[in-house]
Amino acid sequence: MTLLEARGLTRHFGGLKAVDGVDFTLAEGEIHALIGPNGAGKTTFVSLLCGRIPVQSGSIRFDGADITRMPAHRRVRRGIAYTFQITQVFANLTVFDNVALAVQRRGGHLAEETQAALSRVGLAERAGQIAGTLSYGHQRVLEIAMGLALQPRLLILDEPTQGLANAEIETFKDLVRQIVPETTVLLIEHNMDVVMDLAQRITVLNFGEVLATGTPEAIRANPAVQAAYLGG
Structure with missing residues (x-):
């Protein structure tokens, strides 16, 4: 289709x-x-x-x-979500709050859907961390979580792999494979x-x-x- x-x-x-x-x-x-x-x-x-x-x-x-x-x-x-060429996270907010803003924008169930998006990309344990203190690679992953929180088609x-180390690139590829075919990329x-x-x-x-x-x-x-x- x-x-x-x-x-x-x-x-x-x-x-x-x-x-x-x-x-x-x-x-x-x-x-x-x-x-x-x-x-x-x-x-x-x-x-x-x-x-x-x-x-x-x-x-x-x-x-x-x-x-x-x-x-x-x-x-x-x-159902169209776009993550930018340069990381667009809110550096002074927590990881959780960055994703929660995307959930709120869509009118979803805040805590439940935020936690689900973080778990999906492997950032659940960093939910309380200030986003600006994340490594560059983790900030790119957070940006993807923010996109997924919009539940896009x-x-x-x-x-997305600009500036990532080889190990981070492998993690990114695994993540993309996991989100299709539910989400088109x-x-x-x-x-x-x-x-x-x-x-x-x-x-x-x-x-x-x-x-x-x-x-x-x-x-x-x-x-x-x-x-x-x-x-x-």
Whole structure:
């Protein structure tokens, strides 16, 4: 089943064609990676999907409904959660309170659902710790817990392994595998080992356009992708 579908999605900034007529389909329950060179339009594209940046032309459908002009907060309520490229935790609050804010935003059962989200990502024992004192890796995991607390149908992760040690990356991969197929994951990632290990399908953006979409094997073997990004 198709969960999200974008058609002809466009966003220009002056003469820069950040996203230029992109067609994109996301299947429910999959891990789908979005890759491409720096400046390819990846973060702009997902910002269009989640409503942080308005669409200039084209359409977005989520779970069968047109959300093209829907504001970001309403997309969250419909089930789209987006974690940022740079950690966005509240450093002066406890781990528990960071997640509780996300639960409260959705109107859920505060203590029960907060604890469940923390347990899901392995942070239950750190619930009382001040978030700013966590290691960088644990802060990234906390950010995922905040996203999961919204109980999203779609979780968009923007460079989640940036700055993580190898052991932390393995923990992250295990976590992502655990949350599908209940939650669909769209992953923006430069670490190609992570992409090839996790993703069922990959879309490659280049100069704001889709260069290729396919399985990891097909993307790895694609000459155009090798020339533009993989360097092989």
